[in-house]
Amino acid sequence: MNEKDLETHLGLLLSRTLSPLRRRPRAYPHTVLVGVSVKWDEEHRVPLLLQLVTLADEHVHAQAYELPEGQLMGEQLIDCIRELLRRADAMPPARRGIRQVHVVAHEASSLLALFPSAVAEARVEQVGKAHHARLERVKREEGTWDVRLVDLAGYFPKTPLEEIARTVGRPRLEADGPHLTELKRTDLARLVAHATRDAEVALRAMRDFRQGVLAEWNIDVLGNRTLPAVASAIFRLHFVRNGPAPVVKREVVRKVKKGTGYRDEPRVELVFNGDPNVRRMACRAYWGAQSEAFRRGFHVGAFAEYDAVSLYPYAAMLQPLPHAGTRWVRLESLAQVEEHEGFGTFTFVFPRGTRYPCLPVHRNGVRRLVFPLQGTSSCTLAEVRLALRRGAKVKVVEAYGFKPGPRERDHDVSRYMRHFLEKKAAAKRGTLEYATAKLFANALLGKLAEKMHGSGLLDVEREAQLHGFGPGLGAAIHGSPLLRASLKGPPDVGSAFAPEWATLVLGRARALMADITARGALLVSTDAIICPEELDLRCEGLDALESVGSGMRLEHRADAVFIARARLYALLRRVEDVGPGETVLGRDDTWAVVRVARQGTSESEADFAQTLLACLREGRDVAPTRIRKRRLTVEAAVREGKPIHSLVQEEVRTGFSWDNKRRLLDRDSKPFTQSTDTAPYRSLSRLEAGERQRQIREGGARPRKSRVPAHKMEKALTLLSGGRSVREVARELKLARSTVGDIKKRAGLGTVESEEGGADA
Template sequence: MSQECSILTTQNSAPAVIDWCNAVEGEFKQESYTAPIDFDADSLLKRSEQTLRHQIAEATRDPSIPFAGLGPSVTVGIDCEWVRDPAGDGNIILSAQFFLVGEDGDFSKIFYTAGKSREGRLRLGHLLAQVIDGAMDAGAIREWPRQVVACGFFFRADLAAFADLPEFKNKLDSVGGSVASVRSDVTFDVPVRTQESFVMVQAGVLRRLSVSFIDMARHAPVGTTLDMVGEQIGLPKIELPHGMIERMDKYLALDKAGFETYAIRDAEIAAKFYLRLRDAAKLWTGRDSLPATSSGLAVRLFRKCLDEAGFDFDAVFGKREQTSQIWDRDRNALRTIKTSVPNQLRAIHAPFVSSCYLGGRNECFSFGPSAVGLWNDFDLRGAYTTGLVYLRQIDYDGAFTTCDVENFTGHVAGFAKVRFSYPAGTRFPGLPVQTERNGLIFPLTGVSYCTAPEIEAALAVGCDLHIQHGVVFPWKEGSDTRIFETFTTHIRDLRARYPKGSLDEQYAKLIGNGLYGKLAQGLHAKNVFDTRTEKSVELPHSVLTNEVMAAMATGFIRAVLAEVLAGLPNHRNVLSVTTDGFLTDATFEELDLSGPMATRFQTLCERVAPGSKMMELKHQVRQIVAMKTRGQLTGLPMEKGDTAVVLAKAGISPPVPKGEHNRWMLDLFMRRTPEDKTQIRPFVSLRQQWLDDLDLVRFDRPVRLNLEFDFKRCPVSPVMATLGYGEHLAFETVPWTTVEAAKRARVIFDEWRRKRCLKTLSDWESWSDFYQFTIARDRHRSSTGGLAILYSTEGSVGVMRRMFLRAYTQGAWGIKATMSYSELASWLTSEGYPTSPSEVKNAKRAKLAENLVPSTGKVLKLISLLKESFPSMDVERFLIQAE
């Protein structure tokens, strides 16, 4: 503040301030200010000349035009407490609490409401204004801020508690199932107090609040709770008395002070977590702000790394600038706009290359309890962040098509549609085939859209393949510079700065993993709900979306896993593989890491983390229970009471403390029945919440329990295995010959499991009967156009019995009638195969169909009985060859 202004404030003379303001240069030269002024000297001393002039001038303007502040941005954590309304489908809002962090201190305030409807609730804009006013009075901030950064955890829950959400909900953006400010801030026009700091304003003048909403849940690793964040930043959540978390209304009535301490702490954690990450983002990127998501920060950091390494962004990503013209109605003239679009050759090949972008390899190779031994959970170190370093600078203009297999070996960015056939006996085929409902399947034969590394790995194990269409993008000549190396090493260095497992270290890891997802965003069509238009829109590409890079990164990781699996000793087993790791009884020394894929990956590890090994051991246990893809439990830990377990819950949420999840899941698996249901508690969808102005509530919805094998591979060798307190069916698997066989088996099994589970050898026999008969009947129907015979509760034995009756009454297949219909019925019934005389009589008119009966143990027992009385019976006419 100038010396003149300082003198004027000490004189405490309103006319003197007016005279001074009228005398300064600028916009005030032409306008005199005559309104009375009341001011506080201490408050004035904290303000700059610019702010003083601005506030005085704004107080004289048209009061119908809202005006904004010039003060520094402030951070406000927001949290609400509520209970479910037992009489309706919404929530009873108890309170809304705010924690403001200003330039001179912190300020918190809690507002109470018991409104059951939106009309009875408080308005967020007005509450924020009161918080700012209170913070100014308390000295936490000096003036009205130019922006408020509002922070919360899972914002669409808290924002639904305010009456004015319907008025600003279409100014928010959908972000990963929640909402935040991405494209623009939300503005609130709110009345100001009669005395706004030191300036007496006219009645009816409105202040404008510019609010940026950021959901901190989008900056936390999956599974991170508010409690965990609080512990990490030194603000542990307040412990509630037992049973109060679901009855906050009762807790408020019993202990208001305790309620307020608990409630405000949640808002404080949100605000302080934001500031912690904002400071980290400034340190890492040089920009004093935090994007809406951690992946957004990853993009920002990556682009900074590119700039520092001297890369041209458009050249690296194969883009060019495109200009077009539109008519600007505001200016009544043409306006030129510039957009970034893919280069011509990249655009031409993009649809085909996108077809080669597939997900991670996820398979279950066994079912049920494993043998007791030593089972190791190995992971590729930093799979995708390291895999990105595989990419060199791409020559997009040099792309060419080819069907020559030799062009797809070595360090090549190639993509192809191939017809393939692995040698019989191959345990782990490595070429993926995409299915509509069952994800990736890896059969022995078929057609695959894949990448050059996968082709090379397949050729190494003797796969016969023919390229039907292929395209190769050469690397730019004369440079081994890796596009993502600077970023990856930067993430490594960031993580190394902080203690392992700390919030900062885990956040740096989250950023590293988040970059990969941006490369693939929008490659496969996916509709998302747009909160601004309230319509479904196709997920757009990100600024980094690049089909060549995304497909190569995922294909390379699948190829590394395929090579390592293929190199395992034959006496070693693999229970499952999940994206970047696998469960095996092989030791580290037995892993063959000498192949070209493993060698390249190890070289990348050395580049980004010198001295590191490409495989790391995550867990060791003595017994695993494998159920399905992403469904593995620990049968026996390394030591009794050991809490380090392998646990993938196949989408189930156990209603017990986390430490008891494994045992609860084991009990559920062992005791399951076909009628079992599990309760899921999904939130109301964002679409429904936005369209119907609903509170965020959970709905208890029973769904059929499914812990059965998923048939991505073919089951073989069933046995009963011991698991702690009982026995359970276990079997190994082999790859399907074709993907069609896999899909067919899954459809048949889904019908069979409506009445049974695969738990015993009897269940296995029942399933095998049903499967083999269904296959045979389908084959018969395709060739003859008829059904021939139906499957009944008797199973394949019933099919054999009824087909025998048809052959007997029609004198077919070498059977000579030696008994009357009544005698035959009586004899079969006495032998344990209930049959009525009318059933025998009707069989004479029924259709005969060959090779419909599976050769199960029960079927062979009946055949043995029949052969004793009818030795000339042609058994081969009844039986089918098992698949």
């Protein structure tokens, strides 16, 4: 965590902490589930069909509705649901005169788009790209109806409906595409069958997921909005014996949302009562994964991509974690680092020539980590021990640790991970049980360091429309930085906030991958590496992973790799070597693209493969301009003043620029025909100087005027003219090598080689 965020939120970070859950989250025992699917004419923004489905004794009851008006009011939707449930004899029981229904959709924005104004018809809560909503209650003769919309994407994010359909044993019926309007005209029954199956898939997935969690954990997933929230509830209710630090009951004042604003509200909570220095250091040392390219360009040879099996769950099992009774001490020497677990701030210097330094350094204002040869790092002791094995000279600035005992080794997170990894191993791949076990194992860690910022945009837009203002106030507010800032809610953290645990697990995962990477990888991206196929990965990190059941799984073999930067790369096979059944994303006469990573682009995998093949054929960047289509969420629609769920088209072009995390040894290398090795920057200041020189070369910055005294300038020119190297002159005159390199260039005394210590050194 960067220092600015740490200081801004320090009071919050030193009060909130994870503690056991004493009662289960809210349940809905009397609700009835209804599946929904909406089919649209995307070209003309006209709804073709609203399909509702419910299950009664495994029998599918379905009702289709055409919408000649092109819109639907909230009350009309509730009446459609009443009609379906009455015909299916599946009316929800009335409790205190209220009948409750949860409507399940995949991409619920398609249903919200039917309303003339979704924010006026319902209280919409957007979580990522998922939408949950609560319609206004409606009174009818049989009671008051409370209808809530549940988005399956909140529980299975980035999972297409086709994949969900396979897990519940109900494959989708092929009918999607631009021809749906014609299909409705020529074969309405087929369109209805397609929509019915989609609604049934969403309904069965939610029903089976809900029943499974309820039966095993006595938790109703409808009381949570996301799968990580369900994971947090399971963990706190069934696995947590006590949290990562001592707690005490204390009256605190929290910002509580009321209507469209927030107000101070006193309450009694269990708050953090541990060592504030330990908590502060845990937050300071919390970083994400390592992602670096060690080579850039097009490289032909025998390569392989390996993936660490469930890296973070298994790293959590390997890493001892503290509990409320753990005794922390301040570390004064490196000898203590060897026998303690913890985190701290250290200065370090790796030996010259080290190819894979492993201590993370953060740059102010830049989100990505760098791994230089020297600097100051806030990190875990596991990473420091690895650095010491690589010959780094390390000094303790401030560090805290504990000696792990049986309780720290057999900790709550390990027991949770072990349970779900065992369930995953026992389940059949492709089933809902396998998918949910895998998701639960990976979902918890993000909750341990969750930070949240609420937004009042939808609430303000709703109140404005309900009080007579037309749509558009939210868009106007978003256009003003001052008004936009006023809508931001107070910062908060999740209910499972345990930065000590999150920091230690992520640090151990980085150390494990750094050890494996140092065997000779060309690239590391979180839990995956690309390396020569014959490379022996055996090391302490791999041994540790294998000791708990993990390891490095071979994902792809390749005859060539293309690496633009850490998260933009591709693996290629020669066309004649492509095996039967091997996935091919694109091919030409020579190469077949079998795997791509394309962060920072808007192209599909297939489009990116074709772009890359074209660039390789031409030997230069010929990436075409493409049309990106994105579907608007509710918040995006309010911000941009456009219809919900509409498709917005934008011109985009893939860029292949270097990420500058490491120094290119040949910065003039042409990436589509050649490859170049890289080296770590000597320090953060060298990296920043190199970036400035790059900006100057590209015309994005002006060179600073030299402040070298005249006598040193004259002496430098004399020494350089006499054949002395840039490095020797810089050392003798106590100048930066980049400065001496610039003097040499301006004097026309020749070029500065990269290894000689020019601006990019």
